[in-house]
Amino acid sequence: MKIRILARAAALVSSVVLGGCGCLPGAGDDSRTVTVWLMKGSVSQGFLDRFTESYEKEHPSVRLEFVLQEWGGIGPKVMKTLAGDDVPDVIEVGNTQVAQYAESGKLRDLTLETMRDLGGEDWLPGLAEPGSVNGGQYGIPWYAANRVVIYNKDLFEKAGITAPPRTREEWIEATEKLDGADRQGIYLAGQNWYVLAGFIWDEGGELADDRTGDWEGALHSPAALRGMEFYKRLQALGDGPKDADEQTPPETDVFAEGDVAQIIAIPGSAALIEQRNPELRGRLGYFPIPGKSAQKPGAVFTGGSDLIVPEHAGERGEGVEVVKALAGEQWQTELAKEMSYVPNKPALAHVIEGQEGTAAMAEGATQGRATPNSPHWAAVETDNPIKPYMTAVLEGGDPATEARKASRRITSTLISG
DSSP: OOOOHHHHHHOOOOSEEOSSSOOOOGGGGGGGEEEEEEETSSOOOHHHHHHHHHHHHHHHEEEEEEEEEEEEHHHHHHHHHTSSOOOOSSSEGGGGGGGHHHHTTTTTHHHHHHHHHHHHHGSSSHHHHHEETTEEEEEEEEEEOOOOEEEEEEHHHEEEEEEOOOBBBHHHHHHHHOBBTTTSOOOTTOHHHHHHHHHHTTTTTOOOOOOTTSSEEESSSSSHHHHHHHHHHHHHSOOOOTSSOBTTTTTHHHHHOOOOOOEOTTTTHHHHHHHHHHGGTTTEEEOOOSSSSSTTOOEEEEEEEEEEOOOTTHHHHHHHHHHHHHHHHHHHHHHHHHHBEEEEGGGGGGTTOHHHHHHHHHHHHTTTEEEOOOOOOHHHHOOSHHHHHHHHHHOOOOOOHHHHHHHHHHHHHHHOO
């Protein structure tokens, strides 16, 4: 599942095909075109222009061609393309999509070609782990995004809260102070299952696991049930619907009304909030989702992108070199600054210092995780049994009973695909 970040980014890229600057003088008949599929809204035109100019200058026999794709329907399109003869040389994919594509046998294992050169042991786990399938690194981490707590500074000050909470219990105490007759301590929709996933991981649980050799739903484990219990405590400190997700209604619209103290969202959501309510400009703060102790933030779902190279790409070798450049320190730094993304290594987080929301996101990303690395997880999300499970518990159902039902449905989908 790909987090759609920074609404402004979509407006920055308008053409369907963004070509490079062309072959430099002297390239002659030996020039080669490397075709790269990127997702619409991932990068700006300025970034692509600078990268193309730099790369083609260093590789005078190469011309880069960037083709933009829509996220909607991208899974079947990539699968069909991988099975054909005319394939791009590099493809940007959602980090949790890699297992599905790797199962086809049509991806190049990039372990030997990239791990050493790029320092793969230092990548964010939420990007690196879903890119690793059966011991091979098929997806190379490109950029990440995750949820943080966005809060209304005015409401915090009125409640006498001078510093963001660092632990779960501090968070509950602060939210209880913030919750009142004329305001909500937090707006948390009942079916925000990505937030629930973080609480489950904090407790040592999983959405599903393959410890027995086969993938099985794991929402009924004691650890996962503790995560759901904390979600219920937090959700009760606001008026979020128990039977809808964060888009129904959009949580940014609710927060913009000015009487909600907190939401859990990506930092880029602040732009939508301020656009809807200009009086909130400069009054929004950010902090990582608190963990069980102050030593580290809470676990979060890491969304973002990996880069893959099709096995039958015409310029497969040069495609690997393009991946190395895009995922290397120079262009990771450029990308993070340009797009307010989290770079693929925690050591590079310093490049976004001064960007309060992105810095909070980067701190949280150190505890980032991805959804279960099964090639069939996308099918689970299509008919998501986690959402009705959450609603049932929030409306008074027995957590253990409802969790077993949801786990059985997850298991059935992971087995059948």
